[in-house]
Structure formats: structure tokens, C-alpha cells
Amino acid sequence: MSADSMRIGIVGCGGFARFAVGHFLKLPGVSVTAMCEPEPNAAKLGAEAFGIPNVADVETLVRRDDVDLVYIATPPALHHPQGLAALKAGKHVICEKPLAVSNEQADELITTAHERDRLLVANLMQRYNPIYDAVKSVLDSGLLGDVLHGFLENYACDEQLSPQHWFWDPKLSGRIFIEHGVHFFDMFEGWLGPGKVVAAQTSRRAGGQEDQVQCTIEYPGGVYVNHYHGFTQPGPFDRQMFRLLCERGDITLHEWVPTKMVIHALVDDAALRQLTELLPGVKVDTLATYTGEARKFAGRHKTFAADRLVDLTLGEDADKMVRYGEILQGMFTDLRAWILDHSHQRKITEDNGRNSVRMAVAATRLTDEM
Numbered sequence: 071m072s073a074d075s076m077r078i079g080i081v082g083c084g085g086f087a088r089f090a091v092g093h094f095l096k097l098p099g100v101s102v103t104a105m106c107e108p109e110p111n112a113a114k115l116g117a118e119a120f121g122i123p124n125v126a127d128v129e130t131l132v133r134r135d136d137v138d139l140v141y142i143a144t145p146p147a148l149h150h151p152q153g154l155a156a157l158k159a160g161k162h163v164i165c166e167k168p169l170a171v172s173n174e175q176a177d178e179l180i181t182t183a184h185e186r187d188r189l190l191v192a193n194l195m196q197r198y199n200p201i202y203d204a205v206k207s208v209l210d211s212g213l214l215g216d217v218l219h220g221f222l223e224n225y226a227c228d229e230q231l232s233p234q235h236w237f238w239d240p241k242l243s244g245r246i247f248i249e250h251g252v253h254f255f256d257m258f259e260g261w262l263g264p265g266k267v268v269a270a271q272t273s274r275r276a277g278g279q280e281d282q283v284q285c286t287i288e289y290p291g292g293v294y295v296n297h298y299h300g301f302t303q304p305g306p307f308d309r310q311m312f313r314l315l316c317e318r319g320d321i322t323l324h325e326w327v328p329t330k331m332v333i334h335a336l337v338d339d340a341a342l343r344q345l346t347e348l349l350p351g352v353k354v355d356t357l358a359t360y361t362g363e364a365r366k367f368a369g370r371h372k373t374f375a376a377d378r379l380v381d382l383t384l385g386e387d388a389d390k391m392v393r394y395g396e397i398l399q400g401m402f403t404d405l406r407a408w409i410l411d412h413s414h415q416r417k418i419t420e421d422n423g424r425n426s427v428r429m430a431v432a433a434t435r436l437t438d439e440m
Contacts, residue, residue, distance in 0.1 A: 092119065105124055196327070227307070282300040336378075337377065
């Protein structure tokens with residue numbers, strides 16, 4: 071591998087893998103040199119997309135001299151053996167979430183990556199979303215007061231998930247918190263700090279498949295956040311919402327790849343000016359203004375003054391898949407910079423993958439104790 075090239079071997083070439091690698095290839099010097107996909111139709115589509123033949127097995131792919139980095143996009147239970155094989159062969163590894171389906175597997179992968187001095191990350195790409203950074207900057211500023219509560223509601227579509235799909239097989243998926251929840255555990259940890267799962271529940275359909283889960287996580291300062299994931303909806307009803315409630319307002323995001331943030335808050339003029347400086351391009355809508363004694367407000371036995379009630383909107387309802395592509399390119403650029411120079415401070419590390427798996431495993435275990 072040279073400073074101006076990165077050769078990728080793909081393990082698992084389904085629709086999302088083709089989407090993600092297609093965006094990696096838009097970056098200079100990136101190429102795909104090998105692919106391993108057992109499903110015939112996916113293999114055919116991958117060969118057409120990237121102009122490469124299908125390799126017989128993972129062991130053959132990871133031993134190839136023309137592969138620098140292995141990108142893994144297979145069912146979660148395969149991430150550990152496939153990632154381990156790639157690391158032991160001296161390859162860097164990016165895998166789709168989760169990093170693994172157990173704490174022990176995640177730890178073994180990380181230990182191996184450190185021993186071989188290789189990159190190992192799960193694709194927790196939301197940390198490259200500018201909206202993620204905007205939320206973090208507002209919370210860290212303290213301009214809305216302390217964070218009090220939060221929730222994530224993920225009303226996901228299951229129209230494309232046939233009863234035979236691997237998603238419903240806990241031995242392959244690890245179940246919903248592990249397969250899907252890790253993205254959102256990681257986001258809230260980035261915003262609020264490390265959390266502890268204190269309660270969790272699951273619901274199953276008549277056939278026994280787990281299709282709804284929820285848990286409550288306690289974050290530093292006694293902040294509780296509820297996480298709900300349900301795979302029950304027809305396509306038009308697939309939707310997501312995040313909300314963080316603070317003492318002087320709340321922050322709301324929509325879609326699993328958020329492209330817009332709305333802050334609803336009571337602010338004085340100084341705080342409003344600071345927020346507009348913090349969020350370049352933010353749109354300000356004043357809903358009410360206050361003067362004199364009407365400027366005095368109280369909550370949680372704290373008093374404060376506010377000059378106006380506002381909605382602050384940053385971003386637009388852009389196509390989330392366009393944003394997703396931009397995020398993927400940002401992630402790959404960041405990780406390649408670290409591969410070339412370990413002094414580079416990357417946004418996601420192996421610890422993000424491990425910590426999100428630990429949260430997911432803890433939540434899953436609690437559902438079994440109901």
C-alpha cells in the first residue's frame with residue numbers, strides 16, 4: 071500500500087455493500103481488487119458494479135497481496151471470524167455494525183488489531199454527520215442548560231425482511247439491540263458520555279421473532295434516555311426521531327441519518343447570538359418575545375431570563391442517502407489518514423465498536439431476565 075492508493079477486498083456484496091464501496095471509490099486512489107460473496111445474485115451484481123471476479127472464500131481473499139483493507143458487510147455473527155482472519159493476514163478491517171455479537175469476540179478482535187498494528191473499526195459513521203457535531207456543540211455549550219432526558223424512536227420497516235431473512239435468526243443477527251441498536255448507543259454516548267443500561271424489554275410476534283425492543287439507559291448526571299426499535303412498519307411509515315430535553319429547550323432530529331436539527335428554546339439575546347455563531351447558517355424563527363417582568367421564567371426551581379421563544383433550524387430535509395454517501399466518504403478519508411499516519415486523531419476507533427457492543431449485550435441480557 072502506498073500513500074496514494076488503497077486496495078479493498080469486499081466480504082459480502084449485498085446492496086448496502088455496493089452502495090458504501092461505490093462511495094469509497096469516489097475517493098482518489100481507492101480501488102476494489104477482490105470480492106467474496108456466496109449468494110449468486112449478489113455476486114453477479116458485485117462483479118458488474120466493480121468489474122472483478124468472485125473469490126471462492128474469505129481465507130483466499132485475505133491472503134491476496136493486492137488487498138490492503140478488508141471491508142466486511144455480512145451478517146453480524148460472521149464479523150468476528152472474518153475480521154479475525156483478515157487481521158491475522160495483516161489486513162486493515164472496516165466492518166459493518168456491530169463489531170461482533172459478544173463482548174469476548176469484540177475484545178479478541180481488538181487485541182489482535184493492536185498486536186498486528188492494523189485498523190479495526192465498525193462503521194459507526196454517524197459521528198461523521200455534521201448534524202451529529204452540531205448537537206454535540208450545542209450540548210457542550212450549556213446554552214440550553216443541563217440535559218434532562220432523551221429518547222430515540224425507531225419505527226422501522228420490515229417489508230423487505232422475509233420470514234427466512236437472517237435478521238430474524240438470533241444466531242446470525244445477535245438480535246435487534248446488537249444488530250441495529252449499536253449505531254444509536256454510540257451516538258448518545260458521544261453526546262452524553264458512557265451510559266449504563268438499567269431496564270430493557272422485548273416483544274415477539276406470533277412466530278416467535280423478536281420485532282420490538284426498548285431499553286432505558288442512565289447517562290452521567292442522572293440523565294435517562296429511552297431507546298425503542300421496532301421492525302413492524304410498512305415502507306411509508308418507516309421513520310425515526312431523536313429528542314434531547316434540556317432545561318431551557320429541546321433538540322429534535324428526524325431520520326436514522328439526520329439531515330436537519332430543530333432547537334425549540336427560551337433564550338436571551340446573548341444566548342441567541344452565541345447559538346447563531348455556534349451554528350453557521352442556522353435559521354431563526356421567533357415565536358414570541360418577552361419584556362419586563364414577562365422575561366422571568368423558572369424550571370426545576372431555577373430562575374432565568376429569556377427575551378424570546380425561538381425555533382432554530384439547521385440543515386434541510388435533504389435526501390438522507392446523499393448525506394449517507396457524504397458521511398461514508400468522510401469516514402473512509404479519516405480512517406485512511408490514520409492508516410498512513412498513526413498520529414492522526416480519527417473520529418471513530420475500535421473502542422467505539424466495543425463500547426456499543428457492550429451496551430447492546432447488556433440490554434439484550436436484561437430482556438431475557440423479564
